[in-house]
Each structure stands twice: as structure tokens, then as C-alpha cells.
Amino acid sequence: MIEIKNFTFTYRESAEPVVQDINLTIPAGSFVGITGAAGSGKSTLTYAMNGIIPHCYPGDFYGSVMVDGLDTCETGLTDLSQIVGSVCQDIDSQIVTSIVEDEMLYGLENFGVSHREISARVDEALADMGIADLRDRVIASLSGGQKQKLAIASILALKPKVLVLDEPTAELDPASSLQVFQLLARYARDHGTTVVVVEQKIALLSQFADMLVIVDNGRIRFADTPANVLAHSEELLEIGVNCPRSTTLMNRLAFDGIYNGPVCRNVEDACDALIEVLGHSAADNQMASLTEDEVIA
Amino acid sequence: MTIEFRDVHASYDATIPILRGVDFTVNDGEFVAFVGTNGAGKSTTMRLVNGLLKPDAGEVLIDGIPTTQLKTSELARRVGFLFQNPDSQICCNTVRDELLFGFRALKMDMDHAERRVDEIVAEFGFNPDDDPFLLNRGTRQLLALASIVVLETPVIVLDEPTTGLDFRECVKVLGLIRRLHEQGTTVVMVCHDMEVVADFAERVIVMHDGLVVDQGPTFEVLRNRRTLEAANLVPPQIVDISLGLSIMQPGLADTLIGSANTLNEMEAAVASAVGKGDHVTARPTYAPTAPGAEDAAGIVAPATTPAMFEGGAR
């Protein structure tokens, strides 16, 4: 769905390229998590995918970025934005109207969604984000978390083929963050939406993403399944990316020679793995004591 | 310096109550974390501590004095407040001016101020002539923190100090906060990241729907899954694993695994359960902190306390 080839970009006001030699293929319907240290070029990567680069930020653009078969350099931003829905980092500036319902309607109206369908789409997206009760509220009176949910809902309602979200859960508490990720995963699964999300909360990424992309200093260091990426916990830490603790625990136990199963991505994985480790050892001990008894006998 | 809330009710426009009778005490020199979902009333509580909001009913006492009886400047001398967004705080053209800002506002001795600023600049590794608006987000957050720290207030309040920061920046900010705490500063922090709470706080106060629903020593609270669930929270991962294993195999509840709270404790507990305990603790790689973390912090933690930040699962 998205194909980035030899992409290098330098903002006009800076001398150094912010991303370099990016090669990345994102298949349709996949859930991709991008993470990395601050200033590593994660946001720039999302701008390349939704066409904001090169259309809004000037600079030197090398290589090519194809979205749904369209070259982002040759396709206008308006056409691109009908394929790619974006949720940007600064929520206040993404919101263009004053009332929740109008914010939901804005994109739907512009993209010419049939008026018969609009109402159902608004209802669905608001319900999905759990903010149906806010429909008539003045946006200025909402909390940061509520605004963030609204910004996501207003893009979900457009049902784009690709969703690009830059830190969509920054203002949300753990429960709401989890809810957002579950929902994104559901859109990827049920609607075949390609989801690309930049996020610092690595525990959520490793649990939900099919592919984890680690950006370091403008280059892609890893682009693989979360399990394969998380196996490199030491290297990740060096470039300022931290693994979930359940992963770190099991990686350490693997290093200690206690555990030799697959990389654990979350608490459930770790619990199952540990039960197995402890079960085995219990069985081993039993065997050991049994043989001792036999010897005594 | 102590902070005491006595049956505090508060609201923003008198129609929608935000706090509905909050009671707690933060003792002198403690490090207390407030946890809860969005809208539970944590930020409102913090605003009451530094007097930006006055209670509708009940009392907020700083060192025994109600905040209603303290002037803005008197409160500012007692309580330093780090806001979530550093952009609302930073307003000067150079890092140096930004650090001096509080001293000027409080009309304090400027010779002393200059000395303090020099110390802080060295400690944080700032360039005093940098333009704050050209720094990146993490550095701005550090600068905002520094401009509070420089005033040496006995209490520091932090409203989600890690939001928007990457792991390294997070380690750096929290490393500094830990040091302040070790030097005797009372620290009150609102934080969504349970791993950070588990690593740093001495005591945890759980808020839900405008009330304090649980409070106590960090792991006593964090292991209390039922109250956490009622407040829509999840324990930190290692505690979660420990509790999970105790349910899956009830026999484990009374073992070291059933009471392990940290990465190190859990690793050691599992190792000893499988009979490899000695083997593991002797291993040199068994460092509590990942090698990159301390370098990233750019500060050397005091030798007496190992850098405990095990790396948050954020």
C-alpha cells in the first residue's frame, strides 16, 4: 500500500538530511508501529506518507514515495488525503471548527460523502471512540484527552484506506490508549485499513503492531515483526528505545539460560512462558528427587 | 514541608464538582505519585497545591498554613510547579534569563541568583546563551524543570513530567527529580506511566472520579489490583506478571515470585525457583540499569543509590 524507495529528505532550513535512505514497504491492511528517540525523523516519515512532504514543507526530496500506486510528488495533497487520513501531533491545530459534531462533519462534507450516509458515519466513529455523549459540546471546553479522541474520530469517519497517526495517545491515560490501539487494530482487521502509528508507548506497539519500525538518527534500524525487533533489546536501548518490561524480563532470563522460548511481547506472553519454565523445572526436580529416592532404595 | 488536604471540594465554575472531598497528607521529604484516569481530578489537585485554584470547601495546608492565606509570591517560594507543556512557561530569549526569571519575579537577592544559575547551568549541561525557542521538546522540558529547580523550593509539583518525551529524555528528567528528592525536596508527581511510578515513588495515591480511592506505600497500592481496576488502571508489568502467575498457579502466591515487584526481584525469584539463583546473581551483566540509560542521563547518580530506572514499558 505504501512503498518508500531510497527516500532522503532535507528541510530547507537545515543542512543535514532529517531522514536518509529510507526503504520501506507497507502491505495493505497491516498495522505498522514506528518508534525511535526524539528528533530521529519519525514525524518526517509520516509527513512523507500523507503527502505533507513535499506539498507543505519545502526541502530536498530524493527517492520516491508511492501510496496506493500514486507518486506523492506527482499527486496533489487533496487527492492524497482522500486515501490517507492523518492525525497530527498538535491536536489543537488539527481541529478546525468549534463544535464536536461540526468537526466530525467537516471532512465528510468536503470529500463529498453522500448526505444519506454522513449521519451514520458520524454516529459510528463517535461511538467507536466512546465520545458519543460529547456530540453537541463546544470543543474549547473539552479536556486534552477528549480532544485527542475527537481528532481521531473525525479521521476514522472518513474511512481512509490508510491511517497515519503521530502520537495519537500522548494525552490519554493507559486505559484510553489501550482502547485506541484496540480500535485501530480492529479497523486494520475488519476494514483492511492500513494503519501507521508513531508512538512512544512501546508496550502498546509491541502488542498490536504487525510490523515495528525503529528509526534512529534518520535511518531505519529495524523493520520487522515486533518479536524479531524486541529480541535486540540491548541495541534498542542504545538508540534510546526501551522494551516493555515483560520483554526485558524474559530476554534477561533467556540470557541467564533459564528461558529459551520465543520473545515475549506482553504480560500474557510472559506469564504463559514463565508457567512453562516453572512447570518444567518442577517436573525436573520431581524427576531428580525420584531418582535420588530410587538410589536410596 | 508538608502538604495537607482536609476534605477538599473544588470546581472550576461551581457547577461541575471536580474534587468531592479529598483527604491526604504528604509528609516532609516524601516522593508521592498521583495516579488515575483522565478527568479523575489529579491535575486539579496539583493546582490546589500551588494555589492556582482555591478550594470551594475544606482546606489545603502548606506547612500548616492554608493556601488561601498565602500570597502568590509566598506560595511560589514554597512550591515549584512544572507544567505539562513547557511552552507555556518559557518566555525569555536566553536560557540564562529564563533561569533568572523566577528570582526576578520573587525579587530575591540577585548575587545569590547568579551563583545558583551558574550551578544549574553546569549541572544540566545547558549553554546559557541558547535561545530556548530553538531547543527541542525534551530540552525545553528540562529547561522548564531547571527554572523551577533553581529556586530551591522545598516542594516540587510535577504534572505529567514525561508526556511527549522519549525514553532517554524521560530518564534524564526523572534522574534529576530523584536527586532533588534525595537532597530533601518533597516531590509530588502526577504520572500516567505506571513503570515510572513503580521506579520512583515512595507512596502512591489513587484518584478516581474526584475522590482518593486508595493510598499507601507504592507496591502495596500497585499490587491492589481490585482498586486499580475500579479506577481503570493497570499495575506495572512486573507486578502484573507476579499477580498473574499467582492466579494461574496459586502455589506461587507465597513464594518470592508472588511478591516480586521489580525486574531484578522477579529475575532473581524465577532464577532461584528453577535452581539457578546463584548462577544469575553472580553474573556481571546483571546490572540493574541498562548501559545506555545512565549515559543518556548525562549525570552520575550518587554512588549510594544504584540508578534504579529499569526502563519503562511505555
Place this chain on the structure above:
Amino acid sequence: MNGFLEYVPGTSLLHRMNPVAKLLFAVLFAITCFCTGNLVFLCAMLVFALALAASCGMMKQTFGLMKAVFVFSLILAILLIFTTPTGDRLIDLPWGYIGTGSILAAVTTIVRLEAAAIPLFLTFYVTKMSDLSNSVVKVLHVPYKYAFTFSSTVHFIPVFMNDMKGIMEAQTARGVEFDVGGIVNKIRLMVPLCVPLLVSSVRKTNSAAIAAEVRGFNLRTRDSGYKQYPFAAFDVAAMVLAVLLLAAAICITVFL
């Protein structure tokens, strides 16, 4: 906690009226106020305006507005007192005198401005900004670009006010005493804080433009709007009333 020109939800007749009708009515109402100098008529207009405000439960906001308009019109009124020497001579001035006419002119100005302002502001309180801009585009065929510029300017007012509040709180926490020493001191302390506000607002308006574009700003046509804004009987009646009031004002001025 409602800000300046911020929509207050409600279900009153005025809330439900066609946005264009409301706007036209308010404009005609204001023009009417400026067409006549008849104090009795203006007082009647003011009472009518207040009745409108009461009908949609907007008295609190209206009194706030009246206070602001009063301060402004008072300045004009004082100027008028000193510069329009008409009527019976009351106090002598080096360049003329203050007469009963001067005072009448001053009072008239105050009443006129108050009466003219209320329905205009009321329109914003009882109409969602987007309804207003959409209906202006649909019914009056105003180009969308202009309507959007206006509505997003108004939309950003509370955002910036909120930013300013955050900045002031952050400085208060560092010991800046906005609450001591009156308005002059407050303004003196606030000026340096405008720098961060400007920085953030420039950044916000830039990204807002991008955000609007990626949600199809350029595709929007007059027919895009989902909501329809038909004129109901009541809207027509309101238009007729407004025209009648205007005619009455003109008649009074011409024939009395």
C-alpha cells in the same frame, strides 16, 4: 466557562432560527438603531433587544456585553457632551457650552450603541459558528474561503485565550504577581509573555491550514454542507419585522 462569542447550546426559538435570518435581522436591527435619533424609539429597541436576550436565556452574557459596550460608548458620550453645544445652556466652556441637547445626544449614543450591539452579539451566542458560515455560503452565496477565514479566526480565539491562561498560570507559579497592583501592573507583566503566545499561535495557524487542506478544504463547494438551512415561516416573519422596524425608524426621523 464560556468565552467571547462562544456558542451557548440551547433550544430556544432564537437557537432554532435560520442562521441567515438571525444575521440579517441583527444587521437590520443595528442599521435601524443608527437611522433614528429618537430616544424613545431607541429605548424601545433596547427593551426589545433585551427581551430577545431573555427569550433565549442569555441575560448573563448580555449584561457582560452591555458593560463592555457601555465603557466604549461612555467615551463617545463624554466627547459628545463637550463638543455638541445645543439645547439650554447648563455649563459654560471656553469653546462653547454644555447644554441639555449635549446630554440628550450623549444618552442617545449610549442607548443606540447598546441596542445595536445586543442582537449582533446574541447571534453569535445562539448560533454555531459553522452553521453561520455554512448558511452564509449556501444562502447568501458568500465564497467559502471568506466564510472559513472568519469562522476559523473566531474558532481560534478561545484556543489562544486558553494558551494565554496557561502561560499566566505558569508564570504565577514562578511568583509573578498578576493579582497585585491593578491593571497597569498586570499589563506590564503580561507584555513579555506575548512572545511565547505569538510563537505558538504562528505555529498553530500554520498547522491548522495544513490540517484543513488534508481534510479536503479545496474540494468544498456550496453543496458540500450536510445541513440544509430552509427559511421557515418564523424566519420570514422576523425579516418582515426587521424591515418594518427600519421603515418605522426612517418615518420617525423624516416626519417628526
